[in-house]
Amino acid sequence: MTTADTKKKNKPNVSELFGKIFKRQIFIPIAAVLVLLLFNLIVDPGFFSIELTRNSAGNPVLSGNLITILNNGSELAILVLGMTLVTAASGGQDISVGATIAIAGSIILRIVCGTDAKADSASFGIVLVAFLVACVASMAFGAFNGALVSIFKIQPMVATLILFTAGRSIAAWINNNQLPTVSDPSFGYIGGFIPGIPIPTPFIITVICIVLMALLLKFTNLGLYSQAVGINESSSKLNGINPIFIKFLTFVILGLCTAVCGLIKVSRVSGITYSVIAQDIEMDAILAVALGGNALGGGKFNMAASIIGAYIIQILTTTLYAYKIESTALSAYKAIVVIVLVIVSAPAVRNKTKAFFAKLKAKAAAERKEVA
Helix, strand or coil, X not given: CCHHHHHHHHCCCHHHHHHHHHHCCCHHHHHHHHHHHHHXXXXXXXXXXXXXXXXXXXXXXXXXXXXXXXXXXXXXXXXXXXXXXXXHHHCCCCCCHHHHHHHXXXXXXXXXXXXXXXXXXXXXXXXXXXHHHHHHHHHHHHHHHHHHHHCCCCCHHHHHHHHHHHHHHHHHHHCCXXXXXXXXXXXXXXXXXCCCCCCCHHHHHHHHHHHHHHHHHHHCCHHHHHHHHHHCHHHHHHCCCCHHHHHHHHHHXXXXXXXHHHHHHHHHHCECCCCCCCCCHHHHHHHHHHHCCCCCCCCCCCXXXXXXXXXXXXXXXXXXXXXXXXXXXXXXXHHHHHHHHHHHCCHHHXXXXXXXXXHHHHHHHHHHHHHC
């Protein structure tokens, strides 16, 4: 065999390389982000401009479409951390997260405002206590959903439909149907900017939550156990895993995520509107998990892909707003793009693509064999 033949034999095959890349679950969501960003780069390069401006309080802050994406996508990114675990372990989704966010926000405002509908001051201590109470309450509602799913074996969407229906009424009842507001500017720092820090506070909170989740999955077996229960509950039980506890725990963690989202939501507007707060966020959370290539029927998951899926939705939303698409048509445009992305990332499509690359790989191997 000549030197030229040897070099040809050892030369990396492009189809094999692309096939290996495509097999990775995170490939589709990353590709979707790049496509959306490339579209904006071609149509309007100014989409990527970031400026240091001053907000209404006179503090220097970063502004631009990319900052808007990171800022407004924060709640959804936090929410998918819990939703991904719930989906993996239970093989279903929690559709009550929007209502639970409303309850958490209502509890925070109730404690901060007291019996009045308006608070002129909100000290750090009071806000912290309000947030901790909201965390306990949200985790309790998560435990309620988790018990229905894990102990009583009710399908997750059906189990969480109870709180989905009653949650916003509970939130309104907590504040006697009043719409409390907080006029203290410091309360808005959580959902806006901390003076002296030009990065949006919600994004900082999101990064902290992602790091904490990464540490939880790294130093515990929660991720492994959630996948095992979602893949085969009976087999996981034979291997010493308690499926009831794992499912229950994932719903409690999701409840904690909703409390964080509730704090950010009410801080953004320094108040609450029960019917509007976190409206349809449960659908976006489910879509984000699906866009991440995670099986909605449970089992193996990729948390990073889910987070990217959350920002795909926000990039798409910000893009549509940037090009002045009518608000009434936003859902239709989002639906078209999401359908395409979900189909591309569907297991059936991925399997056919893998088979195609496997065929190319076999053909390349046969050619190399002939050369040899």
